[in-house]
Amino acid sequence: MANRGINKVILVGNLGQDPEVRYMPNGNAVANFSVATSESWKDKQTGETRDRTEWHRVVVFGKLAEIAGEYIKKGTQVYLEGQLQTRKWQDQSGQDRYTTEVVINPIGGTLQILGSRGNSNDSYDDGSQNWGQSANNISSAPAASSRQPNKNAPAPQPKAPEPPMDFDDDIPF
Amino acid sequence: MANRGINKVILVGNLGQDPEVRYMPNGNAVANFSVATSESWKDKQTGETRDRTEWHRVVVFGKLAEIAGEYIKKGTQVYLEGQLQTRKWQDQSGQDRYTTEVVINPIGGTLQILGSRGNSNDSYDDGSQNWGQSANNISSAPAASSRQPNKNAPAPQPKAPEPPMDFDDDIPF
Amino acid sequence: MANRGINKVILVGNLGQDPEVRYMPNGNAVANFSVATSESWKDKQTGETRDRTEWHRVVVFGKLAEIAGEYIKKGTQVYLEGQLQTRKWQDQSGQDRYTTEVVINPIGGTLQILGSRGNSNDSYDDGSQNWGQSANNISSAPAASSRQPNKNAPAPQPKAPEPPMDFDDDIPF
Amino acid sequence: MANRGINKVILVGNLGQDPEVRYMPNGNAVANFSVATSESWKDKQTGETRDRTEWHRVVVFGKLAEIAGEYIKKGTQVYLEGQLQTRKWQDQSGQDRYTTEVVINPIGGTLQILGSRGNSNDSYDDGSQNWGQSANNISSAPAASSRQPNKNAPAPQPKAPEPPMDFDDDIPF
DNA sequence: TTTT
DNA sequence: TTTT
Numbered sequence A, B, C, D: 001m002a003n004r005g006i007n008k009v010i011l012v013g014n015l016g017q018d019p020e021v022r023y024m025p026n027g028n029a030v031a032n033f034s035v036a037t038s039e040s041w042k043d044k045q046t047g048e049t050r051d052r053t054e055w056h057r058v059v060v061f062g063k064l065a066e067i068a069g070e071y072i073k074k075g076t077q078v079y080l081e082g083q084l085q086t087r088k089w090q091d092q093s094g095q096d097r098y099t100t101e102v103v104i105n106p107i108g109g110t111l112q113i114l115g116s117r118g119n120s121n122d123s124y125d126d127g128s129q130n131w132g133q134s135a136n137n138i139s140s141a142p143a144a145s146s147r148q149p150n151k152n153a154p155a156p157q158p159k160a161p162e163p164p165m166d167f168d169d170d171i172p173f
Numbered sequence E, F: 001t002t003t004t
Helices: A063-069 B064-069 C061-072 D063-071
Strands: A001-002 A006-015 A020-023 A031-044 A049-061 A075-089 A096-104 A108-115 A123-125 B002-004 B006-015 B020-023 B029-042 B048-059 B077-090 B096-105 B112-113 B123-125 C001-004 C005-014 C022-023 C028-044 C047-060 C077-090 C097-105 C109-113 C122-125 D002-004 D007-017 D020-023 D030-040 D049-061 D077-088 D095-105 D110-113 D123-127
Touching: A006 C047, A006 C061, A006 D030, A020 A063, A031 A063, A031 D007, A049 A063, A049 A075, A049 D077, A063 A108, A075 B002, A075 D049, A075 D095, A096 A108, A123 B048, B006 B048, B006 C028, B020 B064, B029 B064, B029 C005, B048 B064, B048 B077, B048 C077, B064 B112, B077 C047, B077 C097, B096 C097, C005 C122, C022 C061, C028 C061, C047 C061, C047 C077, C097 D110, D007 D049, D020 D063, D020 D095, D030 D063, D063 D110
Parallel strands: A049 A096, B048 B096, C047 C097, D049 D095
Antiparallel strands: A001 B123, A001 D030, A006 A031, A006 A075, A006 D007, A020 A031, A031 A049, A031 D002, A075 A096, A075 A108, A108 A123, A123 B002, B002 C028, B006 B029, B006 B077, B006 C005, B020 B029, B029 B048, B029 C001, B077 B096, B077 B112, B112 B123, C001 D123, C005 C028, C005 C077, C022 C028, C028 C047, C077 C097, C077 C109, C109 C122, C122 D002, D007 D030, D007 D077, D020 D030, D030 D049, D077 D095, D077 D110, D110 D123
């Protein structure tokens, strides 16, 4: 319950291969896959463009793992939020080895398929729990005064009370 | 369960005043407070150091709200993770007004007290707890009725351009 | 330079309309648009699925604004990272009004177009600077052996030499 | 400039030891330290409280590294934002080993000291500074050569299964 | 309204 | 190895 510290990883990248889903004795699913994130930049010395791909080992638990097994595959672009965990194991020779993974738990973790139309474009959150929290409840927003149907709201962009952008002063950015 | 989109706010800042905690008819707590984040930079033109403080309206629901009421106060440095919500309300003249808040729900939200020694330095997460209650049905009597006594709730209820928390209907935000 | 506090917003959502790009007297670009994030959940009381869309006003400065004007449009799914800023303005009647926006600055801000193939799928970061850090792509992992079909692989938790995401091929995808 | 993917780590935790700061041939600083994040939860089966500490290897480059060397030490609580990088190295027997680190670059990275009063409570960001230098060309002599004296650099260079920071080639991270 |  |  009480935590001391924040351990959060946010990735947007593409799967390097189809998720591999296994089931634990208690029936819970575990999915493993790798996600690539790439960045490119111009080398200021040489002036040439360089780029680099980083591969992340991802482990998904619970309902999200089942969803991963069903809906995402090699190449799928995903948004995911998890935490870093380094686990120790032993290689053939009995030597300690360490592997760092991005772990997505049902609580606090997120996995969302990106891309438009073609993809299912749904995110799956804390799926397994008692998602008991009515998200109504909460404060701000919608419900009532939605003069527009809930989905596909074509950009409200209010007319009247539009805040002007003052371009003529010294405000920072 | 299935979401399309990510709506995430992460703040580290100090409370501008003690949290104001209220209880909804179903017993769920709601805490309100403001958090300041500051940044300073050197003005490239003038060379002088400038700085700016941003104030964020924060609303916390559920168990985290109770914890907020108990453990954090004016000046406390916190880490928090929530989501943006803009709610519509009407001012005295009946005009539509909008207020954007950072909402911290038991699921997916995080509130952590920072700083060592002096502070309790614990974070409170949705953890594994059953926080299944619906948080609908918010009661009437805005600033007033705290059915459960709570420290540090000076019920300031700001004056003029301040959006009221309407507890008297079920379409609150 | 030195900041006290973190003020960070991360959104994944779709543009409600084409960005509106303007230029400041000094030639810097500013782009405005709205981004929708949606979430749906099952109401635990009624059992029905509900959903809600939140609209975020986004303001992009500098080179990212130009890129926004060029490459994204109504409906584009984006990842963005910025900070919250509430600015004060006055309506026709001279009353103070406040509007909260997600501001994406060239430094620290990020704007990335999501979606595969069809989209340009590039992110634009701190474009202006020299990213001087050498970055050779180390690939950890993946590829090869999916010994099991994607779903329902009924094999539990690997035993001993457990890191084994099969490092046996270095050509990710 | 153009990136495809997001690779972001956010940690709040305490340093396990004083940062070890070294300088590259071009004068740029590199700081290494570990950060602990802890979480505790109630085991649903047994009902007992359990907790777990995760250790993260952090590498800081540039001005932030110098600041780290000066202002943070064993026990300091920090907020940091960086990216995951896994680098390959070879152990004594010539076997490939992989180590994953959280890398904080001047651009896009953040390091902030938390806690009030006792601590300096400032964050150091890429801010507006010119931090254009290339971080390539790292020199040889791993732990050793600190051309600029630096407090708190006990040059521990861990024993056995510890990944060396190879400063003698250009494929460091 | 906070903090440094 | 930190912190509470």
